[in-house]
Amino acid sequence: MTIFSTLDILGTIAFVISGSLSAMNRKLDLFGIFIIAFVTSIGGGTIRDILIGNTPVSWMQNTTTIYLIGGVTIFSIIFRNKLDYLKGSIFLFDTIGLGVFTIMGVETGINAGLDPIVSVALGATTGCFGGVVRDILCNEIPVIFRKEIYATASIAGGFCFMILYTFKIDENIIYISTALLIILIRLLVVKYKIALPLFTIRS
Amino acid sequence: MTIFSTLDILGTIAFVISGSLSAMNRKLDLFGIFIIAFVTSIGGGTIRDILIGNTPVSWMQNTTTIYLIGGVTIFSIIFRNKLDYLKGSIFLFDTIGLGVFTIMGVETGINAGLDPIVSVALGATTGCFGGVVRDILCNEIPVIFRKEIYATASIAGGFCFMILYTFKIDENIIYISTALLIILIRLLVVKYKIALPLFTIRS
Amino acid sequence: MTIFSTLDILGTIAFVISGSLSAMNRKLDLFGIFIIAFVTSIGGGTIRDILIGNTPVSWMQNTTTIYLIGGVTIFSIIFRNKLDYLKGSIFLFDTIGLGVFTIMGVETGINAGLDPIVSVALGATTGCFGGVVRDILCNEIPVIFRKEIYATASIAGGFCFMILYTFKIDENIIYISTALLIILIRLLVVKYKIALPLFTIRS
Numbered sequence: 194m195t196i197f198s199t200l201d202i203l204g205t206i207a208f209v210i211s212g213s214l215s216a217m218n219r220k221l222d223l224f225g226i227f228i229i230a231f232v233t234s235i236g237g238g239t240i241r242d243i244l245i246g247n248t249p250v251s252w253m254q255n256t257t258t259i260y261l262i263g264g265v266t267i268f269s270i271i272f273r274n275k276l277d278y279l280k281g282s283i284f285l286f287d288t289i290g291l292g293v294f295t296i297m298g299v300e301t302g303i304n305a306g307l308d309p310i311v312s313v314a315l316g317a318t319t320g321c322f323g324g325v326v327r328d329i330l331c332n333e334i335p336v337i338f339r340k341e342i343y344a345t346a347s348i349a350g351g352f353c354f355m356i357l358y359t360f361k362i363d364e365n366i367i368y369i370s371t372a373l374l375i376i377l378i379r380l381l382v383v384k385y386k387i388a389l390p391l392f393t394i395r396s
Numbered sequence: 397m398t399i400f401s402t403l404d405i406l407g408t409i410a411f412v413i414s415g416s417l418s419a420m421n422r423k424l425d426l427f428g429i430f431i432i433a434f435v436t437s438i439g440g441g442t443i444r445d446i447l448i449g450n451t452p453v454s455w456m457q458n459t460t461t462i463y464l465i466g467g468v469t470i471f472s473i474i475f476r477n478k479l480d481y482l483k484g485s486i487f488l489f490d491t492i493g494l495g496v497f498t499i500m501g502v503e504t505g506i507n508a509g510l511d512p513i514v515s516v517a518l519g520a521t522t523g524c525f526g527g528v529v530r531d532i533l534c535n536e537i538p539v540i541f542r543k544e545i546y547a548t549a550s551i552a553g554g555f556c557f558m559i560l561y562t563f564k565i566d567e568n569i570i571y572i573s574t575a576l577l578i579i580l581i582r583l584l585v586v587k588y589k590i591a592l593p594l595f596t597i598r599s
Numbered sequence: 600m601t602i603f604s605t606l607d608i609l610g611t612i613a614f615v616i617s618g619s620l621s622a623m624n625r626k627l628d629l630f631g632i633f634i635i636a637f638v639t640s641i642g643g644g645t646i647r648d649i650l651i652g653n654t655p656v657s658w659m660q661n662t663t664t665i666y667l668i669g670g671v672t673i674f675s676i677i678f679r680n681k682l683d684y685l686k687g688s689i690f691l692f693d694t695i696g697l698g699v700f701t702i703m704g705v706e707t708g709i710n711a712g713l714d715p716i717v718s719v720a721l722g723a724t725t726g727c728f729g730g731v732v733r734d735i736l737c738n739e740i741p742v743i744f745r746k747e748i749y750a751t752a753s754i755a756g757g758f759c760f761m762i763l764y765t766f767k768i769d770e771n772i773i774y775i776s777t778a779l780l781i782i783l784i785r786l787l788v789v790k791y792k793i794a795l796p797l798f799t800i801r802s
Contacts, residue, residue: 214597222592224548225541239447244645246654248449249510253518256511270595307655308662315659325736330528332537334738338631345630389628394620395680417800425795427751428744442650451652452713456721459714477801533731535740 196365197300200372204293205258206265208234208323211286213269214276218283219331223270229327230266234258236323237294241315245305287324287336288379292372295320295347299354299371313351320347320375342382342389350375399568400503403575407496408461409468411437411526414489416472417479421486422534426473432530433469437461439526440497444518448508490527490539491582495575498523498550502557502574516554523550523578545585545592553578602771603706606778610699611664612671614640614729617692619675620682624689625737629676635733636672642729643700647721651711693730693742694785698778701726701753705760705777719757726753726781748788748795756781 212233216226242250298319302312324336337344354371415436419429445453501522505515527539540547557574618639622632648656704725708718730742743750760777
């Protein structure tokens, strides 16, 4: 049980909770909740696997993930009111998932011998895509275009990962620093309402 | 000409008819009709092939499918009023396609040596995804989230397939029972307005 | 530096400009502009690579593309008013990208030994999909269903390519004729408001 596989499980749990809470908020039925939970948690990794040609994709090779998603979804349904009581829990679990899955993506890119900038892009894809597919399925504006600086946090984390990696820092320290940086950026952006600049076209 | 390839052709025809009828209902032009018919009929199988790494994807290796889709689309355009006269024909053909393509997906999973639960998920993906992509392209709420219990029927069929397969029942009987079960579930659900439970969050 | 790689760069630049101009028109923030520019320019080629199993997909193997996209996006942001001053520049650059990327797709299909009709479909996928993904992400009706005859122009170009190829015409002439035909069709369609027929269902 490495720190890497622990993070994988943690990220999956976080995305399943965020996915099933948003599905319940949208009043989807039992099955819709399972689908959204599943898609949110495996979406990013699936796209990552498809892009680099790692097929059959991860969740098909590791059925534990499927049972984990099923179990955590049932847990989320039962404890939905307690989970939602923590105001902003969707935001919180989504952010944890983003932080953890970004690391998985960057690490996969490095292991596949891809260029650093490509590994950062792969990290952002892995981190963000679960949420993007969830929003497209629900016919909402994808999370990366909302004001909460989603992909930007993921990419900043990816660069942090690559810089620490270049200096041959211990892997576990890289993992934890990267995840904390991503989570911190999102929290600060929301708390202080930081926004990226707009560029309007003169009309 | 096995029963498997016959079912493949039958499912393709069913999805082309359902796709082109919905495109005409949405007043798309000639080309839009062809695209929706094409996407609805090959979407599920394409996603299945991509997930398991069977590339180039099936319709690229078997051009008969492309000509079949073209021919059936023209047929649907010419006989659109007769086809639509059968009230609920989009629903009917969509259901047949769902039943048949679920089988194709489960069978593919088994042949690729994947775990039973993964094969069921692959069956649901193959069966449902054509309709999902069609709905996303048309900016509608995807069919799996509407009240007609789409993916649930497909997954129930997938489990039925796996159980019969475990008991080494004759393949042709498995195919037909699975398809009939899926079609039956959807028909009963619509007829008796059965709905899956909702779980609302106390506010 | 072949004419093929020159066209690739030209198509990428055209799609980055069209993508970033539409992102600014939609008032997306700095990061949204980069994402839309990136997705519009690599979307079609990425889908093409995934469909034929050419993984890791092209932009992961050739990082120059990533830097080119970044640079042209910054250029588009700085010169946004000048670029937009040319009325219809989104339409123009989008059309150039469509023409060039259709060629890349057809050529890839031929090189992979695929059937001519499949190569034409692959050309249309490569040409159109960047714009389709851009529109889905922005929750708009995908470009292929608008009245400007997008995919039809791409497919007409694909057939032109295959016919010239059959007669063993010089490749550079094929490339340029195909691109010009696609651009011409779109310009004529918009200028003369040509529309494809509709087929309504009697109610």
